[in-house]
Amino acid sequence: MLLTRRGFIRQAALAAGGVMAGASGLTGFSGTARAASQLIVSATTGMIADTASVIGGNLVSVSALMGPGVDPHGYRQTRSDIVAMARADLVLRHGLYLEAQMEAFFEDLSRKGKVVAVADTIDPSLLLSHEDYPGRYDPHVWMDPELWKTVSTTIASALKTAQPDQAEGIEERLAAFTDELDALDAYSRQVLGSVPENARVLVTAHDAFSYFGRAYGFEVLGIQGISTESEAGLARIAELVDTLVERKIGAVFVESSVPDRNMKALIEGAAAKGHKVAIGGELFSDAMGQSGTYEGTYLGMIDHNVTTIAAALGGTVPDRGRLGQLQAAG
Ligand SMILES: [Zn+2]
8 A cells, every 4th residue: 555655646646747766675765756735744654654544645755765574673774765855744663663774873863853652652551561671662563553553643643743734635535544543453352353362372573463462352472572572582482382281272373574494493392202393484573564564553463463363373263364364464
């Protein structure tokens, strides 16, 4: 949807004689084309960019610094990112120390007053902490659509501040998106609730799913800690192998933005103890699917995760997910 929307904006701007900035390739930062009054928004993650794009509609031209498969914990701004953010009318970042390698850069940029950390507005009492992350909160709030509503509202507020005359349309699109988040949450409860209770254990590459686990009653075990920057130790893998064998957990999940070498060690370790574990599928943890696909939108990303998890752990799921739009469910 993001690409389609951008493509549309780009075509419209070209037809109107608009100027296109150069695309910078791998990072997913496409050139921005602006119609006369269009707001140029630069977002760090795809989840933020997609949400801003949906809520902003045709009034905004949004691009993401981090494309599909990009790990935000280790990402550093490129030269073209810096140029893009300098040119943008509004910069949306996640906050909660997700963009750990860009903290100093954003501190500097926020003095110029156009940076909004969209997850920082969530009530701290709703945030989770983590033993690996003393003094900080778990940043993976997009995994719970209920929390993403707050982020969406913050994004809408930032867009309204930048374009006060467009407030009405922004409000309307926010309301429609909020309805979609509610429907996504209801769907998630339904399909995840069909997973047998003793199978509600999610084993993934890193600890990105704690908010998911809290929202839907799953125990979540990550091989790595909360940031992908930490290395998983042999002791941690051995401990997880024992858990898989003892509790007869039949599936583990790889992540699109984290290398899966540790998953192989888990599966081989369990096999050596006579317990067969399958890869339950690939989940989108910290980045969305390919641009221009349903999985490349926030709603599609979560639908994919929820449907894949429920199907692999013995739940009942509709063919191709909530809206029948997934490329391959389960
Ligand atoms: Zn993460």
